[in-house]
Amino acid sequence: MRLDKYLSKSLHITRKEAKELIREGRVKVEGKVIKSPDYKVREGEKVEVGGKELKPRERVYILLYKPTGYLSTTEREAQHPSFLELIEEQFGGRKLFAAGRLDVDAEGLLFITDDGKLAHRLTHPKWKVEKEYIVELDRDFKEEDLEKLKNLTLDGKPVALVKAEKLGDRKLRVVLTEGRHHIVKRMFKALGYNVVSLKRTRIGNLKLPENFEPGDYRELSEEEIKELKELLKLS
Numbered sequence: 001m002r003l004d005k006y007l008s009k010s011l012h013i014t015r016k017e018a019k020e021l022i023r024e025g026r027v028k029v030e031g032k033v034i035k036s037p038d039y040k041v042r043e044g045e046k047v048e049v050g051g052k053e054l055k056p057r058e059r060v061y062i063l064l065y066k067p068t069g070y071l072s073t074t075e076r077e078a079q080h081p082s083f084l085e086l087i088e089e090q091f092g093g094r095k096l097f098a099a100g101r102l103d104v105d106a107e108g109l110l111f112i113t114d115d116g117k118l119a120h121r122l123t124h125p126k127w128k129v130e131k132e133y134i135v136e137l138d139r140d141f142k143e144e145d146l147e148k149l150k151n152l153t154l155d156g157k158p159v160a161l162v163k164a165e166k167l168g169d170r171k172l173r174v175v176l177t178e179g180r181h182h183i184v185k186r187m188f189k190a191l192g193y194n195v196v197s198l199k200r201t202r203i204g205n206l207k208l209p210e211n212f213e214p215g216d217y218r219e220l221s222e223e224e225i226k227e228l229k230e231l232l233k234l235s
């Protein structure tokens with residue numbers, strides 16, 4: 001791979017910025033300063049910028065705590081801002097999207113990537129990846145409705161609910177392996193409740209970090225990517 005491309009991928013910078021770093025003499029390959037952006041980096045070669053070794057990563061995998069008021073789609077100039085605005089500073093210029101919708105009035109874990117195959121498996125019901133939500137309702141949830149919730153059918157299809165538990169009078173944790181549009185709200189609506197707040201706390205093995213505030217994000221570690229790929233039979 002060309003040195004400028006290598007830097008742009010590893011540092012999430014533009015090719016132009018990468019070329020500048022190279023021309024400034026801040027980039028070394030195998031201990032030698034290289035000033036040509038088209039230098040071909042070979043497998044296993046050690047690349048350093050300012051004395052720090054880089055590891056290229058082809059794909060981006062990000063956990064974002066989406067606040068309410070943001071879209072999980074990438075449209076611009078809609079009524080609400082896209083989640084892209086929250087990560088723009090670090091990842092602007094990359095073609096990223098969220099794997100799995102989250103309503104504008106919902107908050108919580110949004111998994112962002114440019115890995116289409118992985119995103120498809122993460123969201124397709126066939127792969128049975130669990131999505132966990134904390135739900136708050138407009139009124140007390142009746143104990144006897146728990147069974148109804150577990151046997152619910154919407155649009156003529158059973159809801160892929162794997163767990164539902166009451167956490168408080170009006171609060172529940174639900175785990176599903178599907179992501180039909182507004183599925184959680186529609187499940188509760190079918191039993192006569194309105195969802196007043198909805199928070200996604202987990203997708204598969206990826207948990208919303210406890211110390212995250214709305215708007216916080218981080219990239220997955222190598223270990224987390226490996227685990228995720230194993231879960232989705234991509235490794």
Ligand code: URA
Pocket residue numbers: 101102103106181182183184185186198
């Ligand atoms: N179910 C919903 O109703 N909304 C979401 O954002 C996600 C699941």
